[in-house]
Amino acid sequence: MLLSACVTSTPERENNFAVGVVSSGDFQFISKNMSTYAWHPNSGKAFIEEKDQEQSLRQVFDKAIENELAKKGYFRVELSQSPDFVVGYGLALESQLSDDMLFSKTQLSTGIPADDFHNSDEKGSLVIFMFNFPLLEPKWRALAQSGADLERDPEEHQQQISRYVDTILREMPTAN
Numbered sequence: 001m002l003l004s005a006c007v008t009s010t011p012e013r014e015n016n017f018a019v020g021v022v023s024s025g026d027f028q029f030i031s032k033n034m035s036t037y038a039w040h041p042n043s044g045k046a047f048i049e050e051k052d053q054e055q056s057l058r059q060v061f062d063k064a065i066e067n068e069l070a071k072k073g074y075f076r077v078e079l080s081q082s083p084d085f086v087v088g089y090g091l092a093l094e095s096q097l098s099d100d101m102l103f104s105k106t107q108l109s110t111g112i113p114a115d116d117f118h119n120s121d122e123k124g125s126l127v128i129f130m131f132n133f134p135l136l137e138p139k140w141r142a143l144a145q146s147g148a149d150l151e152r153d154p155e156e157h158q159q160q161i162s163r164y165v166d167t168i169l170r171e172m173p174t175a176n
Contacts, residue, residue: 019167020110020145021144021168024140024141024142025130025138025141027139027140029085030084030085032173032176034084036074036075036077036085037069037074037075037076037077037086038081038086038087039076039079039087040131042088043090044058044061044062044091045091046091047092047093048091061089061126061161061165064158064161064164064165065128069087072169073176085130085132085139086133087128087130088130093124093148094123094124094125102125105127106127108141108142110143110144121148123147123148125144126144126145126164127143127144128165144164146164
């Protein structure tokens, strides 16, 4: 005797992620007496369609990351001043850098499809790396992905990006 059945069910609710974050590594390379950082020479790369927006986006992300690190007690110096650690970041829209390509560059993936970020045209990604100095070996990295809306009001955009950066760097220790 053979019994078989087929059941179809609809999920109770759809996914609606505001931001997905994944990280790798730890902050143990930042000792309690460290308080200075510098930007990585390649920091701020942007894989976006509108190249004329690259500079303004870079300023927004620079400011958000610098503000969050300052809240934690870290001060930015020039790379030539021998910082305690180095920070780099990159931005991408999925139409310009696929999740597969992003994974090949970072070894990070949130696993969240673009369709799960509602009210946006496409998925945007922010990758933050932290390196030891002077070897510039990556010691910690994080990927945040969310719906990207480049048409949003700049002030509103700054607030949202600041919240994302705060979420990404939440576990980072504070400087003494």
